[in-house]
Amino acid sequence: MQRLLISTLIALQSSLFPSMSHAQSPTSFWSQRPAGRWEESLVTGNGIMGAMVEGNPYREHVVLNHSLLFLPINPIMMPPSQGKHLDEIRQMMLGGRFGEASQLLVDIATEEGYVGKHNSDLFVPACRLAISTDSVSPTRNYRRSVDFRTGICRIEWQDGRGSYVRETFVSRADNVVVMRLRALSGKLDTRLSLERITASDPGRRKKFKMNDNDRIETSLAGQGGRLLYYRAKYDTQTVHPVSGQKGYEGYEAAVRIAGCDGSVRPGAGGLEITGATEVLLLARVEPTRDFSKPAHKAMAASLDSLGGYGLLLERHVARHQPLYDRVKIDLGASAADRSLSSEQLLAKGGRSLALIERLFNAARYNVLSATGLHAPCLQGIWGAKMTPNWAGDFTANGNLPVAISHMLQANTPELMLSLFNQLEAHMDDFRTNARVLFNCRGIHIPSHFYTHGLDCQFDKTWPMTFWVAGAPWYSMFYWDYYLYTRNREFLRRRTLPFMEESVAFFEDFLTEGADGKYIVNPSYSPENHPKNYKMQACINATMDIAAIKALLRAVIEASRTLGANSDRIPAWQAMLDKMPAYGNNADGEFREWLWADMEDNHEHRHASHLIGLYDLHDPEIMQTRELRQGALKAIDRRMDFRRKENTGVMAFGICQLAFAAALGQADRCEEMLGWLGDNYFLDNMFSTHDPHNIFNCDISGGYPSLVMKMLCYSEPGRIDIFPAKPSSWRRGSIKGMALRGGIIMEELRWDGNKTTVTLRADDTQKVSVTIYGKHVKNVRLKKGKPTTLAL
Template sequence: MNRNGYTLHRPASRWEDGMLCGNGTVGVIVMGEPERERLILSHEQLFIPMNRHERPIEMGGRLPDIRSLIAEGREDEAAELPVELFRQSHGGAYDLLWTDPFFPAVELTIHTRMPDIAVSGGVGDYARSLNYANGEAVVGFRLEGRSCERRVFVSRQDSVCVVRLNTEDTSADYELSLGLPQITQEGRDFYAEYFGMEPVFITHPQAYTDAAVCICEFGGTGSGYAAVATVASGDGKAVAGDGTLSIHSTGPVRVLLSLIPVEEIHSFSAQEEISRLRALPADYSELLLRHESVHKERYTRIDLRLDSDSYDLRTPEEAEAGTASRGDSDSRSDTGGSDESLWIEARASAEAPPAFLEKMFHAGRYETLSSCGEWPPNLQGVWAGSHNVPWCSDYTQDGNLPTVISGLLPSGDFESLLSYFDYQESMLDHYRENSRALYGCRGIHIPTRSSSTGYDIHFSPEYPMTFWTAGAAWASHFYYDYWLYTGDDTFFRDRALPFMREAALFYEDFLIEDGDGRWLFSPSYSPENTPLGRSNSTALNATMDIAAAKELLHHLITGCRTLGIEDDSLSKWTQMLAKMPDYRINADGALTEWASPLYEDRYDHRHASHLYMLYADIPEEIRRDPILYAACEQAYRLKRELKKNEQGTMSFGLVQTGMAAAHLRDAEMVEAMLQSMALNNYYVTFASSHDYGPTLFNADISGGVPALMLEAIAQASPRTDGHSVICGYEIRLLPAIPKSMRSGQVTGLRLRGGFSLDMTWQSGQVTDYRIHNPLEREYEVQ
């Protein structure tokens, strides 16, 4: 078993089984087919403009009516009101609007033939592999008795997909075809169901010397994208046609392929891009090294190894001298069976061994790193192999997006989290318009779903998603946590604080008092869950809404008091916090999903939104209250026991439950969540799936599972003095280590406070550890 990648001995049978390469901005799926290779490319910012013209409905003026209906117990009518407003603005019809869909932008097909071989030998000795440490996919096989090899990666340094074609001691003919992936009937059905139409692609193929260009325009918009391919060979000359390149060569052939979004199609200069590609180094190895210098440094910042009794953080020289060291993360030899046999045996035995979990960790980190560019990973990272993309493969902000980015900070990949902030800030004007139009409020309102726009347009009577108001507060958590992990005070002042201030400004205008003088969240929505006996999700005081708002205000107060800033706003935020509703415990002794006696919990649901306050840490109010602490445990235990009719759907709900359990030090529940995902939610390539099977490629637990594993290994929480100033950190080692992770080693695990941890443990006991303090700040470590 190779912890830095995998090897399989069969081509992909479906695109979800393909090898995933990416530089964060461009993703390529390498199918690994011997004689007719297919490379399917996508770009993180390419979403088909199907509903881009839509704006949020003007609901703000009707907010008093919505609140009155909810107060009267007429939630169904309250949920219908936004729909009626939509009908009025769209000529009487109602169609559920979706975000613009992600899609496969271009496909490069490579045909390989051996013209000098008289006797056919067929295809044999097939193997394909993906190297996580440098992002390179390799396909090797024998064709007509001769060895063939293809190598592919997407360069972070040079913003290009690089392909190397090579055959052993013989000439080969290659025909490369560049064009749009075909829209199948399944894809047409998808667009018909979600949009009532099929997208229009207008192509403008062009041919240049040694280059093929495919320019695609989204019909009637003037915008689109361009794909440019160039070919170079030591002894062969490419012949270009419309979208094709043919070459006969006796040596390696290098192909460069770029994918570029274009605002104005007719202003795009293909010749300029061709010239840029031709100016890049001719040697494949040099291009790979340029990319690897960036990718590998980030990928290897952390290392995790499980189930060994021989780990030692020290080198032999350091051991002899009696000193400690982090050690070399590449010093362990990779042993064990093949990756495919590991996958098959784990599923057959109904228990994933430590080696399987270790593989999940490294595969997830690779997949997340490879899909963080200028924007964060969407539902499918940065890869789409079909036009039938589930849920438009958008940014689903009420669970999926926060889950996929949750492992970046403890892994030390701080640069990747910047893509999340860049995306959110690029949508700020849209979020402000959402707040104004939907609620008549200042500040920002982040929708449940977004893609190429941040407008809140997706809702239905059953799921009135415009009533979800926790989005900006949840996003604020990552701004605040970035500051805690990095110690970057400038970031807090210049980026985190302005964003968090606007999130709080929304609550200043939105919250109203109940009869007891406490804040009332009305309308309120707990993502996708419906109270027992109700027909839709409209409610009052969803626990998640309360928890997210509380956390935001706590973080604003603590951050600003620690840095000695924003004195004028502190009293306002403190007063707002004091009026927040209390959490509620039901007759089952469980924390309720709605902090109102009007609603009865439905436990058998895929989300665990009411455990939001436990996703990242344990708030002091729960830490100090043993009854509330036990109620949180009871909430997820009942959910696990009674979640029958949705068994196997939405894997990130298992991450949510696991994170809550890790912070409550429930190792048994952490083990149950990890095992469930390991045995049901991973393809043989260790790419992750949304549903059991695996049946639906989805990137969210690729980030969530590493986060959960690291949280089980170590946690750090800031401690404040009586003035809410951070004065130290509590660090907990092995707080919830599950059975399948009972022995192991971690190096480079980052913790809040700017700390870095190297540690080994055996049979659930720490044997050696070092805590580094690169910020050199004086904190008391407990």
């Protein structure tokens, strides 16, 4: 049956121009114009390679990307020997000399060979394929579109010569970029070439110490037969200071004309195609550790055996579509609104039901397409300039957690394995960080990582080596994976070992104060500083404390579940009991720093102190009315700041605020969801970091997560329906959402005051069900048997 459905889908995709049958589906979008800048390109990817399609009929650019292309701009450095000076740093902090402590770290690093701030290597594009045709004016019936269920980017238009279609996708099955060019009437007379990408930002060129050749020692574009190839060698090959592992020396790209019913001949700088009605292009990018051994011929040969377009699409859809289709949403938007172009729909505003549906689906598609070898980096898997914002790395102290935040809710737990594999590949580096920076056992995850996991990014203003919430925070993603999947083998083999190393760090790191409570020193609340201290270095950042508490609770529960660590659980419980209590400030707002006279600073884009409300709710907050009220007051203060800033920069901070507001504040959530739709998505349905600016994947993960959090919150044994559903969502449904406890919500449907929910559990269990915060019933779910409740 699945094969028949896939074949039917392919037939629909191949139907004659104009093919608009998908335009009214919320699982696709169409746009009225080509990209005006590279950030507006259509995107497709398989988690290893990506492609960006501008959509210009006569001068098309298809940018080719690969998830491993990080341009080395610095040698890989050991973390500075902060641990040797840790007692001195702690004494400075206890004495309120936070700036001196930050400067001491910089001085230590300078003595050990650091030159200025040590930035991440740069996530860069491979090259671009130019598809050039002599223009004919005017074009008619132009549109470009993306089908999220297949990953096909489609460009179509008519002119005085005929009707034309271009389709591009990146195969999950065969790891190849597939492009089909068709003339439905008329002929294809086209020139193909591979071009180097040189776009960059002047300010970041200086910051990243780029030379005139963009740190590329050699680049070469060539051709042979029906092959185009591009080779680039970096001017530096990194060597890991501990393992001795050499980094990539460069990369190669190959584009093969795998099918053409016209003629092909060499042309100036590329290949010329004439008299064709259909052309099939296959492309691949591969990094290399030995540039002296060209690989493009072998790459081309491997492309020859992949078959035609139909088979390639069928194999790809068989892997991509089941992942994408796990969850479906319907907010009752009108057919008229669903048929609008992305430009028209965005103009209707962020609270438009049709826009919410489309962004929910587009955002999931963006993240799915960027997840494979790794979790999505700041740009997902795409980019078209040599100086990406923040190097395009994996920013662990906020961005990355938001990008992956919906994966478990959307019932795609296998996507989380990309993150776990990535973290575990860096474990030796994380252990080095703990030892060198803090004299501790266990692991320390830095604020930024990329080709390695050593903690090398900091300066006086941003003393990020002081941030210790990383390992406990990512431990919670391991724990949540178990809570959603109930996979005990994963819990035994991967979750518990990771948490044990995380908690070992704090067994060594934490110190006691005069009151017998632990002190987190040094500490860091990402990128914010107290109002009365202008330095970010601090003691007892609430984020660090909340993450440590969550880790201790989880490692105890995981150990009890597996019957492990009976001798260690009492010590961990004692540690948890000695963690500082949360508190509110004099204005009744949940505090961001639990130390002395540090005053809250609400004029900031982060809301890191609310981490205990992002995902699995912190019981200490939930069981204390004053703290819940304090959290809501803190959210309101941050929202006031956002309103003054016209929502401001860094969209993932809005997601974090809204995650916390999903505690039961529908109006606040709806307002912030509206902000996201109004300001942080482009016509290509890709997200941005700032309003309509800076191509960025973060909220493509956060947007669908927020929508699902507004509709349902779960813990093992507990399901809360509509914790923050707006009254404007009068009728609708969501299907396939996963819940903690190994439960799939096969369907949640509502129409006015009537609500039904169908639940299917992987094991027999009892759950308590609430709706709008009010308990309605206790239910016994039988293993594998759908149970429908009228609420």
